[in-house]
Amino acid sequence: MNFEYSEKSIALQEKLKLFIAKNIHPVQKEVEAFHYDPLNAWKKWPGLEALKDKAKKEGLWNLFLPKGYGALSPGLTNLEYAPLAEIMGRILWSSEVFNCSPPDTGNMEVLAKYGTPAQQDEWLRPLMNGEIRSAFLMTEPDVASSDATNIETAIVSEGDEYVITGKKWWSSGAMDPNCKIAIVMGKTDFEAPRHLQQSMILVPMDTAGLTIERPLSVYGYNDSPEGHAEILLDAVRVPKGNLLLSEGKGFEIAQGRLGPGRIHHCMRLIGMAQRSLELMTQRVSQRSPFGRTLDTYSSIRQEIALSRCEIEQ
Numbered sequence: 206m207n208f209e210y211s212e213k214s215i216a217l218q219e220k221l222k223l224f225i226a227k228n229i230h231p232v233q234k235e236v237e238a239f240h241y242d243p244l245n246a247w248k249k250w251p252g253l254e255a256l257k258d259k260a261k262k263e264g265l266w267n268l269f270l271p272k273g274y275g276a277l278s279p280g281l282t283n284l285e286y287a288p289l290a291e292i293m294g295r296i297l298w299s300s301e302v303f304n305c306s307p308p309d310t311g312n313m314e315v316l317a318k319y320g321t322p323a324q325q326d327e328w329l330r331p332l333m334n335g336e337i338r339s340a341f342l343m344t345e346p347d348v349a350s351s352d353a354t355n356i357e358t359a360i361v362s363e364g365d366e367y368v369i370t371g372k373k374w375w376s377s378g379a380m381d382p383n384c385k386i387a388i389v390m391g392k393t394d395f396e397a398p399r400h401l402q403q404s405m406i407l408v409p410m411d412t413a414g415l416t417i418e419r420p421l422s423v424y425g426y427n428d429s430p431e432g433h434a435e436i437l438l439d440a441v442r443v444p445k446g447n448l449l450l451s452e453g454k455g456f457e458i459a460q461g462r463l464g465p466g467r468i469h470h471c472m473r474l475i476g477m478a479q480r481s482l483e484l485m486t487q488r489v490s491q492r493s494p495f496g497r498t499l500d501t502y503s504s505i506r507q508e509i510a511l512s513r514c515e516i517e518q
């Protein structure tokens with residue numbers, strides 16, 4: 206496979222780096238301080254919308270959606286987008302500025318690929334405009350969810366509605382005040398063949414019976430404002446028209462959704478690791494224990510070299 210970057214991707218990489226240097230680096234400390242303050246839990250940093258408008262005007266918007274989606278897409282392949290995700294990952298919160306942050310990216314791709322015109326009009330359009338955010342509810346506390354065939358949430362057909370009952374956790378983004386819609390994975394047929402039991406359904410976050418039980422933390426961080434929520438679905442009723450694709454297609458949709466999403470995550474994390482390495486190399490030339498800078502100690506140099514190799518591996 207040819208991993209050379211196209212001219213289009215290279216031009217966008219330069220544009221993105223410039224935008225980040227001009228608009229994001231200068232406010233980075235302010236944004237982080239805002240989100241580390243417990244008084245600001247689940248609040249958005251007030252300057253975010255202005256930055257989003259700016260990025261949109263400069264054409265740095267929805268870059269993640271591959272060109273197979275025609276008019277909805279800015280026309281990049283996943284390969285062309287990968288280095289852009291890496292650049293955004295250098296400052297993790299920056300991807301929202303470009304409407305390229307998870308879980309919205311995967312959810313938008315699901316809606317673009319499988320949504321009906323009505324579902325797209327109601328949810329994809331505001332998501333692509335950056336007006337709302339979304340969550341993806343697959344993982345459950347009571348079953349080993351790395352094997353998604355295990356999930357137990359029931360989606361039961363009743364007249365014109367589906368009734369959804371279950372418990373979810375690690376629902377990233379669900380704490381965000383702008384999170385208005387969840388894609389929920391559950392089972393419509395517990396007796397069908399293993400990979401045809403699951404379905405996916407759109408559940409507005411303000412539907413009766415959907416309760417956010419608590420935010421979870423990762424390595425001690427609550428990841429405000431998006432967070433990762435534990436959610437109770439207690440006989441949640443939605444119209445039949447909220448089902449994505451058709452009954453039994455949930456596993457198929459999940460595979461399609463998580464594939465590109467995992468690559469995006471990995472590329473962002475490579476960017477973050479590379480930036481951490483750069484900060485480390487700066488730091489060791491500035492600190493001087495026992496009369497000489499850290500970068501003159503061979504063990505420190507070995508550790509840094511090892512980190513560089515590990516990023517490459």
Ligand SMILES: Cc1cc2nc3c(=O)[nH]c(=O)nc-3n(C[C@H](O)[C@H](O)[C@H](O)COP(=O)(O)OP(=O)(O)OC[C@H]3O[C@@H](n4cnc5c(N)ncnc54)[C@H](O)[C@@H]3O)c2cc1C
Pocket residue numbers: 308340341342343344345348349350351352374375376377378423433
């Ligand atoms: C920060 C964060 C954000 C998340 N966001 C979301 C989200 O938005 N929506 C959502 O639905 N879920 C989300 N998740 C959940 C995530 O997708 C699950 O944690 C993951 O799928 C694993 O499921 P589990 O936690 O049930 O682990 P389990 O399935 O219980 O796995 C238990 C252990 O088994 C290991 N294991 C599994 N398979 C194998 C194998 N084949 N070989 C060897 N070991 C194996 C795992 O590594 C793990 O250590 C998030 C998780 C985190 C940490």
